[in-house]
Amino acid sequence: MKKNILALPGVLSLGLAVLISFSPLGLGQVQAAEAEVTEKTVFVKGMVCAFCAQGIERQFSDQPELEGINVDLPNHKVVLKFKPGQSMSDETIASLLEAAGYSVDASRTN
Amino acid sequence: MHKTFTQSFFILLLSMGLTRAQAHPTSFQGAWSLVNESSHMGRHTMFTYSHRYWLASALHYAYFPLEEEGLEYEMAAVGVNTLLKRWNRPTSQGNFYLSLAQGREFTQGLSGRPVSLVEVDLDWEDRRYYIATGYTRHFRQSFDSDSVGISDIEVKKLRMGFAPYLGEFTELNTWFIMQAMQVNQGSVELTPLLRFYYRNALWEIGSSLKGGGFLFNFMLHM
Numbered sequence: 095m096k097k098n099i100l101a102l103p104g105v106l107s108l109g110l111a112v113l114i115s116f117s118p119l120g121l122g123q124v125q126a127a128e129a130e131v132t133e134k135t136v137f138v139k140g141m142v143c144a145f146c147a148q149g150i151e152r153q154f155s156d157q158p159e160l161e162g163i164n165v166d167l168p169n170h171k172v173v174l175k176f177k178p179g180q181s182m183s184d185e186t187i188a189s190l191l192e193a194a195g196y197s198v199d200a201s202r203t204n
Numbered sequence: 205m206h207k208t209f210t211q212s213f214f215i216l217l218l219s220m221g222l223t224r225a226q227a228h229p230t231s232f233q234g235a236w237s238l239v240n241e242s243s244h245m246g247r248h249t250m251f252t253y254s255h256r257y258w259l260a261s262a263l264h265y266a267y268f269p270l271e272e273e274g275l276e277y278e279m280a281a282v283g284v285n286t287l288l289k290r291w292n293r294p295t296s297q298g299n300f301y302l303s304l305a306q307g308r309e310f311t312q313g314l315s316g317r318p319v320s321l322v323e324v325d326l327d328w329e330d331r332r333y334y335i336a337t338g339y340t341r342h343f344r345q346s347f348d349s350d351s352v353g354i355s356d357i358e359v360k361k362l363r364m365g366f367a368p369y370l371g372e373f374t375e376l377n378t379w380f381i382m383q384a385m386q387v388n389q390g391s392v393e394l395t396p397l398l399r400f401y402y403r404n405a406l407w408e409i410g411s412s413l414k415g416g417g418f419l420f421n422f423m424l425h426m
Contacts, residue, residue, distance in 0.1 A: 137294070139292040139293055139294050139297075140290065140291075140292030140293065140296070140297040141297075142295070142296060142297050142329055142330055142331050143329065143331075143373075143377075143401070144373035144377060144401050144402070144403055144404075144406075145228065145231065145232070145401075145404070145406075145425055146297070147373040148232065148373065148403065148404055148425065149231065149232025149233075149235070149257065150232075152232055152233075152234065152235070153232065153233070165373060166372075167331070167371075167372055167373045168331070168370050168371075168372065170294065170295060193233065193256075193257070194232055194233070194257060195232065195257035195258065195287075195290060195292075196292055197292050199294050201294070202294065
């Protein structure tokens with residue numbers, strides 16, 4: 095039943111319009127908050143397999159500053175996505191990688 | 205007895221004939237791992253918990269048919285696995301592991317005898333190529349004078365492989381691997397095998413070139 099209602103033309107767009115209208119943040123504020131999300135790209139020495147990638151993901155997973163982590167295995171790099179207004183020092187990142195058994199490849203940058 | 209054990213241990217380290225060439229005796233901190241290798245030559249199952257990426261507690265179970273003694277060797281042991289050295293390079297990694305365990309045999313007629321397990325693993329891989337070697341020894345005969353006719357068990361392994369394509373870790377990765385393995389003084393068996401891994405699971409299937417049987421290994425990190 096619910097599926098059928100959502101399938102009606104205009105119902106989904108009406109729902110979105112209501113959501114935006116009653117949001118405590120205006121649409122502009124939502125966009126601004128999204129724009130504050132920052133990223134850091136770190137090249138990692140020794141990250142060569144899926145288990146390496148999983149270990150690094152696990153190591154960073156409980157860091158409160160992080161919104162998410164993207165492990166790019168073919169390019170041996172990790173992209174850290176921070177919550178709005180949050181960041182992490184290079185030393186902390188290096189320390190977390192070392193605790194996972196890897197090291198920062200300082201010779202490579204974006 | 206102690207001298208024999210010490211000598212053998214250092215011979216192991218020096219010989220570098222070096223096995224469980226699947227070689228993940230330790231994993232990332234907090235990881236539980238289940239590793240199983242089985243073929244007609246024997247079986248080794250290991251359950252580990254990694255306290256650090258370089259240190260894990262391990263439970264072992266091993267089974268080998270010993271034709272020369274006319275029996276089927278079985279053992280269970282508890283021990284530690286250590287990553288003694290890791291070489292991290294921009295696009296590759298090398299590892300040197302040492303595993304030690306102490307346990308008991310469950311071999312028929314010899315049940316309850318103490319046994320020590322020593323294993324050395326060395327591997328290197330990048331995303332395209334892989335080489336690993338390992339040496340495992342089950343010390344069965346050094347603990348008392350009543351060990352005539354009981355032999356230690358040695359497993360030597362060498363592996364080389366390559367990946368035909370480079371996948372993301374969220375994709376299925378495939379490797380072609382050739383394994384040479386010898387148990388005690390038996391013949392060296394060559395086994396081509398396929399390795400697959402996807403996220404936290406790895407499995408391998410192969411068949412001995414001698415037609416001696418299938419190989420099935422798996423490794424699961426949790």
